[in-house]
Amino acid sequence: MARRPAATGIQHSRAGDDPTIARRHARLHPTLEGIYLVEDLGSRNGTFINGAPVQGWAALKPGDELQVGNRRLRLTIRP
Template sequence: MEQATVEIWALDGVRRVELAGGRTTVGKGAGNDIVLDDPTVSRLHASLEEFGEGWCVTDLGSSNGTFVNGERIWAQQRLRHGDEIRVGRSRLLFRSSADAAASRTENEDGPPSLTARERDVLVVLCRPLLARDLFTEPASIREIAAELVVSEAAVKQHLVNLYDKFEVGDDLTRRRTRLANDAIRRGAVTIADLRHGEAT
């Protein structure tokens, strides 16, 4: 049986919740399985439900919507290990033992070999995900270039290399979010790295 958890990134820190079989509700109402103290989350916002050999997420008519890897969902959506679910200003990272096992087989579960500059790019890319305002996206190409004092063309080339090394797909609207989540999940950058200030 697949074991799944969600890692909840909130203003008061990070916590992990194990998903039991069946249906898990998410919202700010006290009756939910996962209660989020977030004024931008609806009382009953979304549900995570086990089906077949996996899990899916469904928006339950929330005011501000539910997003998976930066894209708003309008119907039930299948979840994969490392997916980012955003409800209001809160972020939930979905982790699945079955998907992780497959990922370990393909990737040895560790990060790929990176140059020092590629790692710097990853740190700057991922750092906004720790901002106190969690309704944010990974850093843009322009922001990365400004912080590292390099050209945008150089950043684009580093990102192309990183997409290849992390085997991120070709969907242009999700690649930076997928790369950031995968880099953190596989240990290419750590929470300590992101809290350390400027990349070196």
Template sequence: PQGLRVLEPGDWAGRAMAMAPHVTIGRDPNSTLPIADNYLSHQHARIVERDGEYLLEDLGSTNGTYLNGKRMTAPAPLRRGDRVQAGNLVVEVT
């Protein structure tokens, strides 16, 4: 994976970012993707680089993190074309 492209919510749609060794998603204003969304936890999910691959991990969020439509129960590797949903945020791995 090279990066992430935001598909939803509308005011973020189309924004792209390069993949980084540590990406955080949540309502926390210090998150890499700080989204004001009542369905997101303060620290909802993260993407970390480990052994040359990027892993998506839910951080014990209330509403869960979904990878390609399935609620995550354990960290999972990301591939190009994957879709990640957390609250109303939907991103595509590029």
């Protein structure tokens, strides 16, 4: 039986580095199907995929831009 991958929290451990990222900002959850789901954890500055706010869970696809606070990240999956 395949194990479900663990969720990864997007956290900011040094609050002074970027005040737009909360200590518990968002959660990134890989699925068994190879899809990544993103959940905003009620952050003040929000979580966005390609400029659209994340409400509840949202799918993140290769090439998508994930914005957490003022930081922008691009999802790249290596074979």
